[in-house]
Amino acid sequence: MAFNLFDTIQNELIVDSDARTVTVIPQLSAKDYSQVKTLLNRMGGEWNVRNQNFDFKKCPQVLIDRVLSVGSRRLNQFHFYPTPEEVFEYFKKHTPLKYFGAAREFVRTLEPSCGEGSLIRQLLKFGEEEGRKFIVEGYDIDPLNVIFCQESGLNVTQADFLKVTPRKEIDLIVCNPPFNKYEFIKHLKHAQKFLKSDGLLISVVPTKWISEHVDHEDRHWLFEQAQIESSDDLDSGNFYEPGTFKGVNIPTAIICLSSEEAAERILTGKRYKAEAIDSFRLYVECCSETWHKLHAMKMDESINADAVIKKIQDIVTNILRKQDNETVHLVHRFYDSYVLDIVEEWFPQYIYKLVPPSIPHQLDMMDLFGIPATTDSQIAA
Numbered sequence: 001m002a003f004n005l006f007d008t009i010q011n012e013l014i015v016d017s018d019a020r021t022v023t024v025i026p027q028l029s030a031k032d033y034s035q036v037k038t039l040l041n042r043m044g045g046e047w048n049v050r051n052q053n054f055d056f057k058k059c060p061q062v063l064i065d066r067v068l069s070v071g072s073r074r075l076n077q078f079h080f081y082p083t084p085e086e087v088f089e090y091f092k093k094h095t096p097l098k099y100f101g102a103a104r105e106f107v108r109t110l111e112p113s114c115g116e117g118s119l120i121r122q123l124l125k126f127g128e129e130e131g132r133k134f135i136v137e138g139y140d141i142d143p144l145n146v147i148f149c150q151e152s153g154l155n156v157t158q159a160d161f162l163k164v165t166p167r168k169e170i171d172l173i174v175c176n177p178p179f180n181k182y183e184f185i186k187h188l189k190h191a192q193k194f195l196k197s198d199g200l201l202i203s204v205v206p207t208k209w210i211s212e213h214v215d216h217e218d219r220h221w222l223f224e225q226a227q228i229e230s231s232d233d234l235d236s237g238n239f240y241e242p243g244t245f246k247g248v249n250i251p252t253a254i255i256c257l258s259s260e261e262a263a264e265r266i267l268t269g270k271r272y273k274a275e276a277i278d279s280f281r282l283y284v285e286c287c288s289e290t291w292h293k294l295h296a297m298k299m300d301e302s303i304n305a306d307a308v309i310k311k312i313q314d315i316v317t318n319i320l321r322k323q324d325n326e327t328v329h330l331v332h333r334f335y336d337s338y339v340l341d342i343v344e345e346w347f348p349q350y351i352y353k354l355v356p357p358s359i360p361h362q363l364d365m366m367d368l369f370g371i372p373a374t375t376d377s378q379i380a381a
């Protein structure tokens with residue numbers, strides 16, 4: 001009979017769920033065996049030379065049932081890629097984790113999509129070494145991961161984290177969410193809602209969104225939030241090489257976010273806005289493409305005020321859409337101010353289109369004839 005991978009997986013393995021081992025019964029050709037082996041490896045099975053079987057960390061029967069129901073391609077449907085030690089080393093050395101919570105009795109910590117608990121374990125070990133107490137609660141959508149964590153004594157609940165109701169009770173969030181295009185930003189946004197006002201979130205993120213040049217609300221949000229604490233971390237020289245995470249080939253970075261309140265306090269501060277506009281002005285001056293567009297408009301005598309404003313709005317939209325490592329410091333919420341800044345600088349005669357003219361100062365006839373104005377106290381008398 002011709003070899004069929006799924007028949008073999010279903011009917012021709014000895015699966016010992018207690019010992020967490022799988023033995024392949026039939027004698028297969030090298031080519032067919034290699035397919036079975038690849039699939040068992042993808043499920044997390046490791047070849048044990050001494051026992052001549054595959055050892056699993058998780059219950060192999062559940063994994064096999066999953067492959068049979070969803071197919072091997074969707075085996076990793078929840079995007080499980082555990083955080084390796086070298087990434088946590090960065091957390092320890094280059095983020096505020098190196099001192100965070102040192103003066104507290106304990107640090108209430110959340111891991112929103114904890115997988116097999118790799119980050120949690122590394123954090124707890126760090127806490128032991130440092131004499132700091134991290135009280136960690138975790139979530140994961142995949143029941144297999146949750147059972148695995150619970151069996152080793154971690155406080156982990158099975159849930160879709162995006163549906164967990166936020167409580168602002170958390171000091172520290174460490175995470176490496178499922179990336180899945182912009183899905184990871186939804187996880188970060190939701191996680192931030194759990195932070196106390198002085199809390200901190202440290203996350204692994206993919207870096208592709210930085211250079212993607214699209215107008216996406218979540219992307220703008222992350223640019224704003226990440227640059228408060230982490231603008232340098234979004235420089236391409238600081239990324240982790242593709243391959244840092246086993247089984248995935250994309251560059252990643254570590255970023256830190258503050259709580260919603262702290263971020264909002266900074267982003268709405270006058271000084272911050274002034275700096276953001278200065279950065280924008282500098283960018284426009286140095287960007288020859290923008291400069292040439294503005295210069296051409298200035299030379300064009302046929303163009304009217306409305307057309308000028310519209311073109312400038314398009315220029316700003318484009319700059320913000322293209323936002324990447326170069327312009328990481330630009331903030332989408334200041335769009336109107338950026339437009340105004342260009343109009344003020346290049347077309348001051350059209351500023352009235354954006355800022356309503358102030359009510360003209362009423363000429364006082366008394367002033368005109370040099371008669372001193374009557375004071376309030378004189379009127380009262």
Ligand SMILES: C[S@@+](CC[C@H](N)C(=O)[O-])C[C@H]1O[C@@H](n2cnc3c(N)ncnc32)[C@H](O)[C@@H]1O
Nearest residue numbers: 078081082083113114115118140141160161176
């Ligand atoms: C990239 S792995 C990281 C695992 C873990 N954070 C670590 O650092 O080792 C992403 C994890 O997110 C989990 N996950 C995916 N979607 C989720 C959701 N909506 N809610 C909770 N966990 C989710 C996956 O099961 C997977 O374990």
